[in-house]
Amino acid sequence: MGNGDYLALAAGAANTIAVSVLAIAIGTPLGLGLALIRWGQIRGLDSVVAALVSLLRATPAVTLVLLVYFALPTIGLELPRFAAGVATLALGSMAYNCEIWRAALLAFPPDQLDAARAFGMTRGLRLRLVVLPQIARAALPALVNEMTLLIKVSPAVAVIGVIEATRAAVRIGAATYNPIPPFLVALAIYIVVVGAFVATQRMLERRHRAGLFA
Amino acid sequence: MTAFSLTRRGVLLGSAAALTMTAAAKAATLAEIKKRGYMTVATEDDFRPFEFTKDGKPTGYDQELLEMFKTKAGFEIRQDIIPWTGILPGVTTGKYDAAVTAVLVTQERMKTLDFCSPVVESVDYYLKRKGDKKIQGIKDLSGLPLGVEAGSAMLKMLPQLDDMLKATGGSLGKIVSYQGYPEAYQDLALGRIDYVVNVWLSLQTIAKEKPDTFEVGEAVSKPTYIAWPLLKGNTELLALMNEFLLGARKDGSMYALQKKYFDTTYEHMPEAPTANV
Numbered sequence: 001m002g003n004g005d006y007l008a009l010a011a012g013a014a015n016t017i018a019v020s021v022l023a024i025a026i027g028t029p030l031g032l033g034l035a036l037i038r039w040g041q042i043r044g045l046d047s048v049v050a051a052l053v054s055l056l057r058a059t060p061a062v063t064l065v066l067l068v069y070f071a072l073p074t075i076g077l078e079l080p081r082f083a084a085g086v087a088t089l090a091l092g093s094m095a096y097n098c099e100i101w102r103a104a105l106l107a108f109p110p111d112q113l114d115a116a117r118a119f120g121m122t123r124g125l126r127l128r129l130v131v132l133p134q135i136a137r138a139a140l141p142a143l144v145n146e147m148t149l150l151i152k153v154s155p156a157v158a159v160i161g162v163i164e165a166t167r168a169a170v171r172i173g174a175a176t177y178n179p180i181p182p183f184l185v186a187l188a189i190y191i192v193v194v195g196a197f198v199a200t201q202r203m204l205e206r207r208h209r210a211g212l213f214a
Numbered sequence: 215m216t217a218f219s220l221t222r223r224g225v226l227l228g229s230a231a232a233l234t235m236t237a238a239a240k241a242a243t244l245a246e247i248k249k250r251g252y253m254t255v256a257t258e259d260d261f262r263p264f265e266f267t268k269d270g271k272p273t274g275y276d277q278e279l280l281e282m283f284k285t286k287a288g289f290e291i292r293q294d295i296i297p298w299t300g301i302l303p304g305v306t307t308g309k310y311d312a313a314v315t316a317v318l319v320t321q322e323r324m325k326t327l328d329f330c331s332p333v334v335e336s337v338d339y340y341l342k343r344k345g346d347k348k349i350q351g352i353k354d355l356s357g358l359p360l361g362v363e364a365g366s367a368m369l370k371m372l373p374q375l376d377d378m379l380k381a382t383g384g385s386l387g388k389i390v391s392y393q394g395y396p397e398a399y400q401d402l403a404l405g406r407i408d409y410v411v412n413v414w415l416s417l418q419t420i421a422k423e424k425p426d427t428f429e430v431g432e433a434v435s436k437p438t439y440i441a442w443p444l445l446k447g448n449t450e451l452l453a454l455m456n457e458f459l460l461g462a463r464k465d466g467s468m469y470a471l472q473k474k475y476f477d478t479t480y481e482h483m484p485e486a487p488t489a490n491v
Contacts, residue, residue: 004269011270066300070307081294161296167259170297171267174260 001181005172009182012168013189019164020151020193022086027093027150028143034094035101036127049098056095061156064088069160085157093150100142104135137208144201148194165189241308244450252290253451255280256310259295263475264316264440267295275475276442279333280314282467283458302327305443311451312444318367319439319487328446331459332439332487333468335480338371340409340431341417343402349409352432356384358408361398364391367438368411370491375411375434403427415476439487460485 034053038046056064065088069081079087108131116126158167169186173179247253257272257280258265265274272295284291294310302317304310306326318336319329340360342349349355356379362369369391376386390407392398398410399420410417411434421428444452462468469479 002269008267008270062299066303070300070303070309073309074307159297159300161294161300163259167297171259174262175266175268177262 001172001176001185005176005182006185008163008168008172009165009185009189012163012165012186013193015162016151016154016164016166016189017193019082019085019089019157019162020147020154023089023093023150023154024147026086026090028097028147030090030094031097031099032101034098035105038098038102039105053095053098056091057099059092061088061092061153062159064091065157065159081160081162084160085162088157089150089154092153093146096146096149097143100139100146101135103142104139105131107138108135140201140204144197147197151190151194151197241305241311241445241448242451243448244454247289247311247451252292253287253312254292254294254310255312255314256294256296256301256304257313258298258301258315260297261316265295265314275471276314276316276333278471279459279462279468282462283314283455286458286461287454302443305445308445311448312442312455314442316440317443318491319441319489320367320370320491321489323443324489326446327443328448328452329439329441329443329487330452331456331463331485332441332480332483333459334440334472334476335437335483336413336415336440337433337437338368338375338411338435339414339417340411340434341399341402341421341428342409342431343405344425344427344429346408349431352378352434353382353384355379355387355409355434356382357387359388359390359406360386361390361392361401361407361410362412363395363398364393367491368413368435371435371438372411374436378434399428415478436490438490439483441487456485 034049037049040046059067065085068079068088069084072079072084112130113126116130121129154164155166158164158170163171165186169179169182172182176182242250242253257277259267259272261274263274264276265272267273272293280291280293293314294304296304298315301313301315302323305313312330316334317323317327317329319332323329340355349358352375355375362372369389372386372389379385387408390398390401392401395410395412395416398407398412401407402410409431414430414433417428417430421430442455444455459468463481469481472479
């Protein structure tokens with residue numbers, strides 16, 4: 001592996017991080033929005049959300065990204081490849097995160113809501129001050145788990161030419177007939193990126209604990 | 215390691231076919247290309263020696279041909295470099311006007327795609343252990359276990375060998391399908407199978423690398439062709455690209471590239487590809 005190969009892998013790593021972080025930043029709050037729609041049993045909408053989530057969870061990332069990039073232009077919606085990659089991963093993330101948030105909401109003790117209502121708190125205030133801080137804490141491990149899975153699904157976007165870490169490694173392996181070294185470098189990249197997410201989770205959890213017991 | 219294979223063309227057709235059905239194609243005709251000023255093509259990034267990337271830059275046999283075409287086309291050519299999985303869906307949905315990539319011409323693909331004049335010819339041969347006395351010719355292959363890549367075009371071509379064997383009163387032995395050819399070569403060396411069927415170019419490379427272990431036998435199939443696909447019915451664009459490709463044969467520049475990348479030349483290919491698989 002020459003210097004050019006390491007540069008190509010570094011550029012791939014930058015794409016892996018950019019695509020994943022953007023998709024997580026979009027998909028996580030959207031998932032919360034969908035979960036609130038289902039939790040609030042908003043008539044008409046909640047069954048639409050349930051169907052959408054089921055459909056997205058059943059669609060492999062590679063298939064979805066091909067559809068977004070190649071099939072959407074035929075109905076007049078043309079996305080640049082990077083945006084198509086982010087959109088695909090964000091859609092998947094949204095669907096899985098919806099279920100994670102919903103699980104946290106379903107486990108939320110209803111007596112707390114009754115108490116907040118007795119104090120005359122509005123719906124928005126109840127959500128912001130009582131529900132969200134607690135479910136965020138409860139959902140954090142599952143959310144971070146989903147984020148690490150998303151990072152490892154991100155090579156799917158290579159199908160439309162977004163060259164992330166794995167594809168950069170494949171290219172080098174194909175040109176040198178020696179795929180092991182570039183794949184080991186790619187593996188190290190994933191370990192570092194996933195490690196950063198897990199470390200952030202630990203830090204947040206430590207802070208919450210310190211806050212609780214202070 | 216093997217050099218390269220022409221094999222994975224059989225897989226992943228499913229997703230391409232699925233997309234074809236959902237999308238109404240809208241590839242540009244030659245007139246439309248001239249009007250908007252550019253043509254879009256897709257090339258691959260990991261199919262050495264046809265198209266691959268070196269230090270992040272595209273290169274290879276097809277890439278050099280494309281660069282020649284760029285200077286002669288008379289309009290801009292915008293190139294997207296994407297993996298094989300996205301290539302045929304990209305062409306069938308009209309995202310790309312053509313794929314400048316090595317695609318095996320098959321009857322199945324000819325239903326939805328038109329192919330340019332071929333850029334490479336390929337014939338399947340068999341590979342045997344060096345000095346294996348029980349195999350002296352094609353008829354000795356009867357009944358022997360053989361290795362081939364799962365889902366590959368070579369697997370689909372095996373009935374042609376079966377016909378050859380039947381003509382001498384024999385029949386095809388047990389077919390062992392492998393995920394990749396390296397494993398098949400290993401099993402051949404170990405004696406678990408007695409011959410491997412693959413394209414001549416790949417077998418030639420492995421036999422050159424391991425001359426004490428393997429030797430190449432005879433042709434076991436009709437020739438197949440590798441060509442650039444575009445959407446069916448895009449006749450004028452096809453004619454323009456053929457004019458370039460046949461011109462590159464006439465002035466020898468295509469053969470020079472073949473010598474450079476394949477260490478051989480294919481000077482007797484027909485002008486239009488036929489699908490023998």
